[in-house]
Amino acid sequence: MAKQRIALDMDEVIADVRPKLLDAFEQLMGWRPSREEYAGKKIYDLAGAAEVRNVLHTKGFFADLPVMPGSREVVRELMEDYELFIITAAMEFRFSFEDKYDWLATNFPFIPWKNIVFCGDKRIIQADYMIDDHVRNLETFGGKGLLYTASHNLAETRFRRVNDWEDVRTFFEEEKKIRTGGY
Amino acid sequence: MAKQRIALDMDEVIADVRPKLLDAFEQLMGWRPSREEYAGKKIYDLAGAAEVRNVLHTKGFFADLPVMPGSREVVRELMEDYELFIITAAMEFRFSFEDKYDWLATNFPFIPWKNIVFCGDKRIIQADYMIDDHVRNLETFGGKGLLYTASHNLAETRFRRVNDWEDVRTFFEEEKKIRTGGY
Numbered sequence: 001m002a003k004q005r006i007a008l009d010m011d012e013v014i015a016d017v018r019p020k021l022l023d024a025f026e027q028l029m030g031w032r033p034s035r036e037e038y039a040g041k042k043i044y045d046l047a048g049a050a051e052v053r054n055v056l057h058t059k060g061f062f063a064d065l066p067v068m069p070g071s072r073e074v075v076r077e078l079m080e081d082y083e084l085f086i087i088t089a090a091m092e093f094r095f096s097f098e099d100k101y102d103w104l105a106t107n108f109p110f111i112p113w114k115n116i117v118f119c120g121d122k123r124i125i126q127a128d129y130m131i132d133d134h135v136r137n138l139e140t141f142g143g144k145g146l147l148y149t150a151s152h153n154l155a156e157t158r159f160r161r162v163n164d165w166e167d168v169r170t171f172f173e174e175e176k177k178i179r180t181g182g183y
Numbered sequence: 184m185a186k187q188r189i190a191l192d193m194d195e196v197i198a199d200v201r202p203k204l205l206d207a208f209e210q211l212m213g214w215r216p217s218r219e220e221y222a223g224k225k226i227y228d229l230a231g232a233a234e235v236r237n238v239l240h241t242k243g244f245f246a247d248l249p250v251m252p253g254s255r256e257v258v259r260e261l262m263e264d265y266e267l268f269i270i271t272a273a274m275e276f277r278f279s280f281e282d283k284y285d286w287l288a289t290n291f292p293f294i295p296w297k298n299i300v301f302c303g304d305k306r307i308i309q310a311d312y313m314i315d316d317h318v319r320n321l322e323t324f325g326g327k328g329l330l331y332t333a334s335h336n337l338a339e340t341r342f343r344r345v346n347d348w349e350d351v352r353t354f355f356e357e358e359k360k361i362r363t364g365g366y
Binding site: 005007085087090091092094095097098101102112113114115116117118119120121123124125126127142 | 188190268270273274275277278280281284285295296297298299300301302303304306307308309310325
């Protein structure tokens, strides 16, 4: 039987954009917001901070983001049982392509280039599972969607939520038990 | 009713890589092969010419390719009736990303960035039609595949063949008649 396919997002799922966004916020606004202050939204959606988002268009922004804790180990495990594709909405950011490509080669060298997708609209993607922090991507997805917790999606209740990579591991362990008729 | 979706390849379908590949061949090998000489294969599959393929990895190669005759006009027409996505296997070529992005912005500015996909393996793509010159992409595609004629696919008979963009226009006119119960 062909392996089932997982579509895995990058930003705020395996790559942590928050520290660099907070730095950019602080540089521009002169103060650093706490997690409580941007709960329910993106950091640059705080009042007067729209310009902070421009940092996403600068060369190098996506090149040195920290890896989300545990993501490397769990992704490697998942690749034993699933066909895994990185699906990232890079297309808005011309300068992100090479940075994202290099970041993946450095931090996830075991993911083949054939399994990387830079796109805009994720409706085009065909997979069995999608792990993403954006509700809009899960809303139009035909398979099972996992909502990876991020500040901007805290109020969302329609999708199975994963708070960290340990939660992702647990979810797929459950799926495996169901599939193999275990317990 | 939602529009049907077309997945459209770039190289050798809307972007003509042949002239620059022939230039690279001539520069390296000292002679220029005729169309008959590379019928049935890629230009760099001619004896001793494997190195010619390296030119695909150079910055700028994909930046100034000629537009395939008629493609711009027909793509624009198709976008009235279909949701059209550019699906290009760019992922093997790190330096092609910005070049391809800019090429599309220059030559097909009416295609939104949301409808552009850089990928490796096209099995992940969900669409109703795929226009591609590579049999391997059509073989695994779930919708209707159109094989765009290129030197390397001349012997192929399993797919509906389109020799140029006038053929593409005709094919979709026929589809429309069938769909709307015309004739």
